[in-house]
Amino acid sequence: EPEVTQTPSHQVTQMGQEVILRCVPISNHLYFYWYRQILGQKVEFLVSFYNNEISEKSEIFDDQFSVERPDGSNFTLKIRSTKLEDSAMYFCASRERVAGGRTDTQYFGPGTRLTVL
């Protein structure tokens, strides 16, 4: 069964450093998402991406964050200057565009645990 993959599984960085989290969505999917989950808290939406542009973003997704689909397979989340509070699990998800779309399923990757020291 096709699956969403994410690398690395765990990233440790120093405060102020840039990090890039990578995702390979399911190949025929057209919508891509990033979510984060701070330890002990709920999963929060960050951004959705379609047709090579951001379609929606949350208030969390400020100028420190950016997303890119640099080629036909990868979808990346960049954090320009990490802060301690960026420490979280980051999940990538993708979905296929289905006519009517209301019950499209988002398929999640296993997540990247980001630790900012």
Add this chain to the structure above:
Amino acid sequence: KDQVFQPSTVASSEGAVVEIFCNHSVSNAYNFFWYLHFPGCAPRLLVKGSKPSQQGRYNMTYERFSSSLLILQVREADAAVYYCVCNFNKFYFGSGTKLNVKP
């Protein structure tokens, strides 16, 4: 404010039917998705829709602003976090319900 509500924990015994309730305040959301999440793994979809549905041991009830996930013949291996999600353009997650299963 658009929110999804579910209990933080639910306890059950092996072999029982366990119900996890969810309701939301997302005015334009019609669909529910129930995901199972084991830490370190990808959240996995169990059941979804805008009407009652069943997938194996997982049943989903449906009302316009609420849904319950029922797990039949619950096992110790079902101990995990269950997320209720509704969608309107984006996915709105509940806080997750940790299921504890006593042998």
